[in-house]
Amino acid sequence: MSIFLPILALLVASAFAAYHRLRLAVWAALAACLLVACHLLGANHTTVIALAALTAAVAVLLLIPVIRKPLITAPALGFLRKALPPLSQTERIALETGSVGFEGDLFSGKPDWSKLLAYPKPQLSAEEQAFLDGPVEALCKQINDWEITHVHADLPPPLWDFIKQHKFFGMIIPKQYGGLGFSALAHHKVIQKLASISSVVSATVGVPNSLGPGELINHYGTQEQKDYYLPRLASGIEVPCFGLTGPFAGSDATSIPDFGIVCKGEWNGANVLGIKLTFDKRYITLAPVSTLIGLAFRMYDPDALLGDTRDIGITLALLPRETPGVEVGRRHFPLNSPFQNGPIHGREVFIPLSQLIGGVDMAGKGWNMLNECLAVGRSITLPSTASGGAKAGAVVTGAYARIRKQFGLSVGRFEGVEEALARIGGKAYAISALSQATAAAVDRGDVPSVPSAIAKYHCTNAGRDIAKDIMDVIGGKGIILGPRNFAGRSWQAAPIAITVEGANIMTRSLLIFGQGSILCHPYILKEMKAAQDPDGKAGLEALDGALYAHIGGAMSNATRSFWFGLTGSRLQVTAGDAYTRKFFRKLNRYAANLALLTDVSLGALGGRLKFKESLSGRLGDVLSHLYMMGAVLKRHHDEGCPEADKPLLAWAFHNSAYEIELALSQALRNFPIKPLGWLLWPVVFPWGRRAVAPGDRLSHRVASLLMNPNEARDRLAHGVFLTPGAHNPGGRINSYLTRAILAEPVERKFLKALKTKDIEALDFASQLDEGVREGWITQDERKQLEELRELTIDTISVDDFDAHELRAASYYDGHAQPGTRAVA
Structure with missing residues (x-):
């Protein structure tokens, strides 16, 4: 002893x-x-x-610095200079243009949740709320999604006119230029509501307000460009599109082969200095109807007309559609979600230098500009679209599952259906919080490059999962397309959101952790910059402070990981109330795990980590679920910690905890250096994996919330379009729920009589007559049952068509040419 x-x-x-x-x-x-x-x-x-x-x-x-620097810091500096690959210009730009919010706390291993909870509650202004209650509601009432997607393959002219008249394209344009000047939160709310009734309309409105000429001009344009173009964009005189993606540059946007050569040429009758552009773009939303094209290209100055630099770099320009040589191709047809999308081409198209966004001073800075705008756009448009579809789908499917009966029982009462309903409700609750959180980050002034990637990936991925479960629950109602189908188009369109603005596979495996581990880590970026500092003395000084703190942080994260795992995260003081504190405690453990594995991975693998995409993807999953659960808990506290929402909160949390531990275990079992994975396992999982997926009792509670009128269900449905109408089958089904529930006792009594009494009538109306005559039901109860039958028929009915109605009219109008042109 x-x-x-x-x-x-x-x-x-x-x-x-x-x-x-x-x-x-x-x-x-x-x-x-x-x-x-x-x-x-x-x-x-x-x-x-x-x-x-x-x-x-x-x-x-x-x-003692005079001892530490030569014995520890200097050798470490030499090692890092050899081990770390040099940052490419595009990587450096991506890291320098992003900003770090609360996600940086997660990489510290010791997040300050009280800071997150102290952020102001996101709220709309009175003007923004009035816009949602007025023009947005009015637009939703005019939408006939079946006609848009099947009959016209486009918005009808009155919708286009309404959108332009009420400045839907000008939400992000400041009021001084004739726009609405809305917050990112309002932008999110508008797109969310539109997406709940039509993804085509939400895409049409969303794109001009995300990555497009409007945002780029507003941030970087010359005063002349702002004064001329922004009022025209806000009022819809100009319809914008932005050409970034091409046949040979998809997710790798920096490899664009499109180029512009600085030269002299004719413009409006004068010989001016400009650029001759050659480009080939595809997948460009709004291109077929655009009047103003934003274009990304690589700019060259071979004759040194602007200076000594030949390869100036990625540059952005504005091309009026009528510019000679610009060719807007025929339309693409995106999976029966026919928003306007198509290719644009041009060969030796001349424009003056004044058409560069920001003028000559911004030449070569296009990638910086795009990184900031991509982060902001990715934060709102696609997450909000997924949120709107998920929230509307959750409540409508809950109502359908209560009204639709099989074997004398609501289909939602079957445990297999309950499981699907729970996934729908829990994931809709999580992604609606996540999408709102990223919009709030934009309003706080952040350029949330990492949270935007998290939101884009997880909202669209969960949205696809929800669409699949909805289709399973509603069965035949979902697979027969027509005006009565509220889910089929969402299912068809789900892969579109997965693919655009950075394919989800690439976003998960390369961007979320790959960028987050450097940008958000408290020390890594400082150490990398120190290692690449050409001034050896300055690099040594910079590295010394970062490395010294990094060593202490790594030891702390290892200790905290082991202690939290050993104690089940119980023995700690953290934020939250009596109910949510246990969730914050678990998140503290997972944050320490993430920080520990980040340090070990970067230290052991160095530059090779960027090629270990499976490991990056799994650690990215941990980061994503940590951030998402922070957003969920933040919203729960902002809303006053309502008791009714606890099943949704608990389901979302336990699902994320299960996914986090699954990702951690997979990362350790497949760690590229096996002995390190073995050594880390008892530190991270001293008792093994303990988190389990949400159980049956919790799933039953979540499913019940969706199938019964209650305040939690109303909060989940807030902000989506559920007004009943001829062209809103989901709104009609949702409106039937209360009346269907009130009629259920009478229905049970009547069905019992049909089984136990000697009834001669066979059809429903005659059975009701006999029931009233025999005294089994009253006349008022008969009316209830008749109403229940009518609303049930509308709920479960599907459409049928004459054969000619399903034919593509343009194919038979005598003008269409056979065959199609493939776009590479």
């Missing part, structure tokens, strides 16, 4: 200091005090002296 006591004392001092992230000097003093106490208690003298010497050596080595 006399030998082990000082060893135990030093371990306790080290663990205590690491857990609480005490300064090294405090650790040394604490260790010294405990070793002195061990000596006084009669511990082994030799052991005490040896441990005291070790403590002193570590303290001197790390605390």
Whole structure:
């Protein structure tokens, strides 16, 4: 015991200091005090002296800069310069244009949840709310999605006119230029509501307000460009599109082969200095109807007309559609969600330098500009679209599952259907919180490059999962297309959101963790910049501070990971109320796990980590679910911690906890350096994996929320279009729920009579006549049953057509040419 006591004392001092992230000097003093106490208690003298010497050596080595720098920092600097690959210009730009919000806390391993909860509650202004209640509601009432998707393959002219008249294209344009000047939150709410009734309309409105000429001109345009183009864009005189993607540059947008050569040419009758553009773009939303084209290309100056730089870099320009040489191709047809989309081409198209966005001063800075705008656009349009479809789908499918009966029972009462309803409700609750959180981050002034990637990937992925479950629940109602189908088009369109603005596979495996681990980590980017600093002395000084703190942080994260795993995350003080505190405690554990594995992965693999996409994807999943659950808990607290929402909150959290532990275990089992994975396993999972997927009792509670009128269901449905109407079958079905439930006792009584009484009538109307005549039901109850039958028929009915109605009219009008042209 006399030998082990000082060893135990030093371990306790080290663990205590690491857990609480005490300064090294405090650790040394604490260790010294405990070793002195061990000596006084009669511990082994030799052991005490040896441990005291070790403590002193570590303290001197790390605390005294003149010793630490040459012995630790300088060798580390040399190692990093050899091990780290140089950052490419595009990688450097991507890192420098993004900003870090609360996601940075997650990489620290010790997130301050009280800071997250202290962010102001996202709220609309009175003007923004009036726009949602007025023009947005009015637009939704005019939408006939079946005619848009099947009959016209486009918005009818009155919808186009309404959108332009009420400045839907000008939500992000400042009021001084004739726009609405709305917040990102309002932008999110508008797209969410439109998406709940038509993805075509939401895409049409969303694109001009995300990545497009409007946002780019507003941020970077010359004053002349702002004064001329922004009022025209806000009023719909100009319809914008933006050409970025091409046949040979999809997710790798920096490899665009489109080019522009600086030269002189004719413009409006004068010989001016400009650019001759050659480009081939595809998948360009609004291109077929656009009047103003934004274009990304690589700019060259071979004759040194602007300076000594030949390859100026990626540059952005504005091309009026009528510019000679511009060819807007025929339309693409995106999976029966026919928003306007198509290719654009041009060969040696001349424009003056004044058409560069921002003028000559912004030449070569296009990638910087795009990174900021991509992050903002990705934060809102696609997550909001997924949120709107998910929320509307959740409540309408819940109503359908209650009204639709099989074997004398609502289909939603079957446990297999309950499982699907729970997934629908829980995921809709999570992604609606996530999409709102990223919009709120934009309003706080962030350029949320990492959260935007998280929101884009997980909202669209979960949206596809929800669409699949909805189709399973409603069965035949979903697979027969027509005006009565509220889910089929969402199912068909789901892969579109998965694919655009960065394919989801690439977003998960390359962007979320790959960018997040560098941009959001408290020390990594500083160390990388120090290692690549050509001034050796400055690099040494910069690295010294970062590395010293990094070592302490890594030791703390290892300690916290093991302690939280050992204690089940129970013994800690954190934010939250009596109910949510347990969730924050678990998130603290997972944040420490993420930080630990990030440090180990970067330290052991270095530059090779960028090629370990499976590992990056799994660690990205951990980061994503941490961020998403932070958003869910934040919204729960913002809404006053309503008791009724707890099943939705619990389902979302337990699903994310299960996914986090699954990702962590897969990362460790498949770690590229096997022994490191084995060593890390007991630190991360001292008792093995403990999180389980949401159970049957919780799923039953979530499913019941969707199938019964209640405040939690109303909150989930808030912000989507559920006004009943001839062209809104989902709204009609949702409106039937209360009346269907009120009629259920009468229905059960009547069905019991049909089974137990000697009834001669066979058809429903005659059975009701006999029921009233025999006194089994009253006349008022008969009316209830008749109404229930009518609303049930509308709920479950599907459409049928004459053969000619399903033919593509343009194919038979005598003008269409056979065959199609493939676009590479």
